[in-house]
Amino acid sequence: KYTFSVIIDRLCKEKKLDDAHRLFSKLLDKGFVADEVVYCSLIDGYCKGNDVEGALSLWNEMVHREIYPNSETYNAFIFGLCKSGYTEKAGCVLDEMIARGLIPSSAAFNTVIHAYCSDGDLEKAFELHNQMVQRSFEPDTITYNVLIDGLCKKRMVDKAAKLFSMLADKGMPIDGVTYNTLISGYCKESNMEAALKHFDEMLTRGVRPNVVTYNSLIYEYCIAGKMVDAYQLLHKMIQSNIAPDSITYSAFIKGHCIGEDLEEALNLHAKILADGIRPTVVMYNILINGLCQEGKMQEAKCLFKQLLESGLSPN
């Protein structure tokens, strides 16, 4: 029994879901008695393999056999449901889990809260956070990062900032992601003053800015046409030993395209290639889009060809 469970688990982890399921069915026919562990492997595999429908039918089958899912199975299923957009169902499964006296991981809560935020339903997101507190599960830094991001994405940066300072007052640990989230929120509303204020605060509080921090600021400068400020930040980041990545370069390329300086955009692109940096599809998309907007179809086609030749797939 355990041997087969191990094999099925292995097959699931290797994404050989069909093989796993075939073996499972065959075993059931031969009188193998399934337990919650083997269902956990299968459901986790289906969820990670983006087949929640498959996971759901296994779940129903499991319940029908009166096998009770363990915490791991619940967590995996909740994750899968959220990933495929079944947020409401995930919320129900989470409730059921608690009702059965099992302890959801903080990641399970965070996953569902994040899903509500992605759906734009901040009310539900905060409601779940409140329930968490009421039932004495402790929200962690990630929970708050998710909520702050949810507020920023809904353009409620002022509320996000309030939550941010509340956390600081309560002594809740704030990490680089918390700062990055808020900084990005300020950038998106072109409030560079507030963004930079928090950037400086990071330094004084010993939270190290990383490539994401710089990318958020640089990106906003680039699309606002403030290329000089953007390049200044680039130098600062390099001085701080933070390597620019493809997103950083994309920002500059986009900035030059927006400034209708396609020559500079193409120069930069060439320089990136010459430096041995691997181009990405997004980089090509930005350039091709910029060229198309300017009616430079020949050059656009040329870049498209280049994209294919570098082994990237157009999207």
Added chain:
RNA sequence: GACUUCUUCAG
């Protein structure tokens, strides 16, 4: 048991 959060294209 690889569970969850931040930055990039088009729309």
